[in-house]
Amino acid sequence: MYDLIVIGGGPAGLAAACSAWDKGLRSILIVERDQELGGILNQCIHSGFGLQYFKEELTGPEYAARFVDLLSQTGVEVRLDTMVLDITPQREVHMVGKTTGYRVEQARAIVLAMGCRERTRGAISIPGTRPAGVFTAGAAQRYVNVEGYLPGKRVVILGSGDIGLIMARRMTLEGAKVLACVEVMPYSGGLNRNIVQCLQDFDIPLYLSHTVTDIRGKDRVEQVVVSQVGPDRKPIPGTEMIFDCDTLLLSVGLLPENELTQQAGIALDPRTRGAVVYENMETSMPGVFACGNVCHVHDLVDYVTAESQRAGAAAAAYLMEDAKHESRVIEIQNGPGVTYTVPQHIRPQRVDKSCGLFFRVNRICKDSEILVTSGDVPIARFKREHLAPGEMEHITLPRALLDKAGPTLTVSIREVN
Amino acid sequence: MYDVLIIGCGIVGAAAAFELSKYQVRVGILEKENDVANGTTKANSAILHAGYDPLPGTLMARLNVRGVALARELCQKLDVPYRACGSFVLAFTPEECATLDTLKARGDANGVPGLGILTGDQARSMDPQLSDQVQAALYAPTAAICSPWEYCLALAETAVRNGARLHLETEVTGIEKTGGGWLVHTSQGDFSARYLVNAAGVHADAVHDMAAPHAFTIRPSRGEYYLLDKAEGSRVSHTIFQCPNRNGKGVLVSPTVHGNLIVGPNAAPVEGDDTATTAAGLDFVRTTALKSVPSIAFGQCIRNFAGVRANTEIHDFILQEKDGFVDAAGICSPGLSAAPAIAEYLVQLLNDAGLALEPRPDFVCERHRTRFKELSPAQRADLVAKEPAFGRVICRCETVTEGEILEALHGPIPPRSVDAVKRRVNAGMGRCQGGFCGPRVVEILARELHLHPEDIQQDKKGTWLLWGETKGGSAHV
Numbered sequence: 001m002y003d004l005i006v007i008g009g010g011p012a013g014l015a016a017a018c019s020a021w022d023k024g025l026r027s028i029l030i031v032e033r034d035q036e037l038g039g040i041l042n043q044c045i046h047s048g049f050g051l052q053y054f055k056e057e058l059t060g061p062e063y064a065a066r067f068v069d070l071l072s073q074t075g076v077e078v079r080l081d082t083m084v085l086d087i088t089p090q091r092e093v094h095m096v097g098k099t100t101g102y103r104v105e106q107a108r109a110i111v112l113a114m115g116c117r118e119r120t121r122g123a124i125s126i127p128g129t130r131p132a133g134v135f136t137a138g139a140a141q142r143y144v145n146v147e148g149y150l151p152g153k154r155v156v157i158l159g160s161g162d163i164g165l166i167m168a169r170r171m172t173l174e175g176a177k178v179l180a181c182v183e184v185m186p187y188s189g190g191l192n193r194n195i196v197q198c199l200q201d202f203d204i205p206l207y208l209s210h211t212v213t214d215i216r217g218k219d220r221v222e223q224v225v226v227s228q229v230g231p232d233r234k235p236i237p238g239t240e241m242i243f244d245c246d247t248l249l250l251s252v253g254l255l256p257e258n259e260l261t262q263q264a265g266i267a268l269d270p271r272t273r274g275a276v277v278y279e280n281m282e283t284s285m286p287g288v289f290a291c292g293n294v295c296h297v298h299d300l301v302d303y304v305t306a307e308s309q310r311a312g313a314a315a316a317a318y319l320m321e322d323a324k325h326e327s328r329v330i331e332i333q334n335g336p337g338v339t340y341t342v343p344q345h346i347r348p349q350r351v352d353k354s355c356g357l358f359f360r361v362n363r364i365c366k367d368s369e370i371l372v373t374s375g376d377v378p379i380a381r382f383k384r385e386h387l388a389p390g391e392m393e394h395i396t397l398p399r400a401l402l403d404k405a406g407p408t409l410t411v412s413i414r415e416v417n
Numbered sequence: 418m419y420d421v422l423i424i425g426c427g428i429v430g431a432a433a434a435f436e437l438s439k440y441q442v443r444v445g446i447l448e449k450e451n452d453v454a455n456g457t458t459k460a461n462s463a464i465l466h467a468g469y470d471p472l473p474g475t476l477m478a479r480l481n482v483r484g485v486a487l488a489r490e491l492c493q494k495l496d497v498p499y500r501a502c503g504s505f506v507l508a509f510t511p512e513e514c515a516t517l518d519t520l521k522a523r524g525d526a527n528g529v530p531g532l533g534i535l536t537g538d539q540a541r542s543m544d545p546q547l548s549d550q551v552q553a554a555l556y557a558p559t560a561a562i563c564s565p566w567e568y569c570l571a572l573a574e575t576a577v578r579n580g581a582r583l584h585l586e587t588e589v590t591g592i593e594k595t596g597g598g599w600l601v602h603t604s605q606g607d608f609s610a611r612y613l614v615n616a617a618g619v620h621a622d623a624v625h626d627m628a629a630p631h632a633f634t635i636r637p638s639r640g641e642y643y644l645l646d647k648a649e650g651s652r653v654s655h656t657i658f659q660c661p662n663r664n665g666k667g668v669l670v671s672p673t674v675h676g677n678l679i680v681g682p683n684a685a686p687v688e689g690d691d692t693a694t695t696a697a698g699l700d701f702v703r704t705t706a707l708k709s710v711p712s713i714a715f716g717q718c719i720r721n722f723a724g725v726r727a728n729t730e731i732h733d734f735i736l737q738e739k740d741g742f743v744d745a746a747g748i749c750s751p752g753l754s755a756a757p758a759i760a761e762y763l764v765q766l767l768n769d770a771g772l773a774l775e776p777r778p779d780f781v782c783e784r785h786r787t788r789f790k791e792l793s794p795a796q797r798a799d800l801v802a803k804e805p806a807f808g809r810v811i812c813r814c815e816t817v818t819e820g821e822i823l824e825a826l827h828g829p830i831p832p833r834s835v836d837a838v839k840r841r842v843n844a845g846m847g848r849c850q851g852g853f854c855g856p857r858v859v860e861i862l863a864r865e866l867h868l869h870p871e872d873i874q875q876d877k878k879g880t881w882l883l884w885g886e887t888k889g890g891s892a893h894v
Contacts, residue, residue, distance in 0.1 A: 033810065083810040094794060098809040098819070102798035120850040122644070122720035129693045130722065132875035132882055136852045143856055148891035149870055149883040174887050213696065219879030235696075246884070259814075 010039020012292025019312030038064030052302035128215030152247025164251025280314035335412025460724025467557035469524025504560035640682025814847020
């Protein structure tokens, strides 16, 4: 029996476990499927991590190492090379590992920190042949940075998500020729700094409002056809460009990995594809918390850390505080311009001073106002010079404001000019 | 010198080898690819048709009905995923209702058991996601689904266990008649045999023409498919057809034995084995399928693929023998359904042509593979305690362990590529399509086959995955 089992030893799981330890929990287990802690950070050898949280620029492995070091000073137990297969409603965690065997561990609380996976060619139904040489950007990143192999020499990248941009630079540095980065939307899905540092600095063209409409090659990729798309995102005949290449990398979105969550019967939000959570990252199943990319896909690991610390602390509070604050529930709704919010529910009486709210916008907006309304009444406004779908937004709602709010709060975007 | 050489190891070649391996006959199989089941057998609807489609009196009709009856037993003995799900043919108009009557009469004449015509409401009560536009449906309880590539693999493996020899990457380049039989030239040298069986699928006309005057032409017809995530796997519980048209059985919607939903195919003439998918073809499949089941969430697609049917101008299977050369050609749908019955028929043709059939006293007709995912917690615990490799999950989507991959690598027909591993143990078949397990499978293959990772292929020869080491070199020294 453990007080807390944390599923996943990436940045979310590490922060949650450390935080729960700091709050006084002493029986904590992290279950990690890989052979070391750190999760996907281990293959992110580029820098740019930690600017928010540590106020310095770290590589992915360095960022992970900071938390692995912190963890080593605690008594948190770690089970590596072990995969969780099932979570029952009674909070029994079934897991299996080559050295750890098949085990069923009882948990009093659980933190879900399984991260996310990449969308694939099938998810976007790219027509053409099915040769070797079509990789998700993350799989290519693993081959290059962890295994030490280059998956191709002439590369087209579909999708301008951050991993795709990072891999454009990485493949170039390893001697591959990156011919183009192709994005179906009229704007990039990645961070602006990555557009500059990974594409522009290497003269790699970015084709916005374009997509891959055909893959050719019998055995290995030989060509990809790129077409311009209209406002409806449908390809425009006659705009085809043919690239001779041996590799197509896909950076077409990340999906929270919620198979375990779903099996356990926890409510999911179709917008985030993660668990519906309260202000303290608790899911619809009491005592089960979710944080990091398994809850919603983040842009910066720094935010994953902050969110996961809240989840870890909340799991500790769940076990250590006898009296639960009874509270009404405010439902957070998406208004115009907003694609999702996390949390989706806030219990104002459980909020200490204030509650952070993460969300994403559905288009690029300049000089805008984030508007929070209770019913029809605006109760808060936040000015922003620039909003983009690739960058997660964050506002803070004070407790006093939440106390005044009705049963629903709506977050929307209004361009001022 | 073989008694019988089979050219092609798709479902027909494998079934023929299996059937022949029951007897004291020296059997060889020549397959041009690096694995079995690598043509039409791996890319079709995975349906075992009840048998109401073919015209009464045809070989197709007879062998289809016999074949699905045999498949039921074979799949059980050889541990092949199989589910008797039953099928519906939907009618949306009075004309189509009349077509159902025709199909039922045909099925009755073919000896298909249990056919019945249901009202739209009756059909919807059995499969609630069917369109409310459905007026009537032909119900066929004996239709089933299976894993076509595992079916082929199981038959081929069992044949090999009973003494048949499989020659992979062995492409036939010429055939000569000799005094005692046939001499077959291949990319791996010459083979001789008393009898030849031509089971070359889409290339059966070319193989036939090497041995005999031209007699038929394969006119390949491509069908494109969607494979949807398990989240859509129970959208329907039966195989749902629309009324057949001149292009074939039309677009179907069906659960798969792996828990996914399959939707397709269209039908378009192509050259050779062109299995590319097209935007137009997929659009057609999608819109047509929504007519049967309007609620299909195509956003859950995990893979598109296409397969090529070996149609000919003769609207029946071509099963014939001359001078010890046996054609098994034009095996389009319902070829998968009919396969074991086709094999029986072929063996009879060989017997009629003088091949002695002395039963093999030690014939083994069983196969078992470990499916970790399907074990109970207690069974899993026992297995991992005995064999720790079963504790290492390689494919998270399908819960496939290293132990299962190692078991396949020590099986009668070891996998040589990443996709060959997929066909044996399902690693990479799930929603992430090998994004997670791909590099791990490459690592295991390289280790076990004593190859460099750069030499590991995705599938067929030439489908290389890794161009070379990075500047810093590989992690595996």
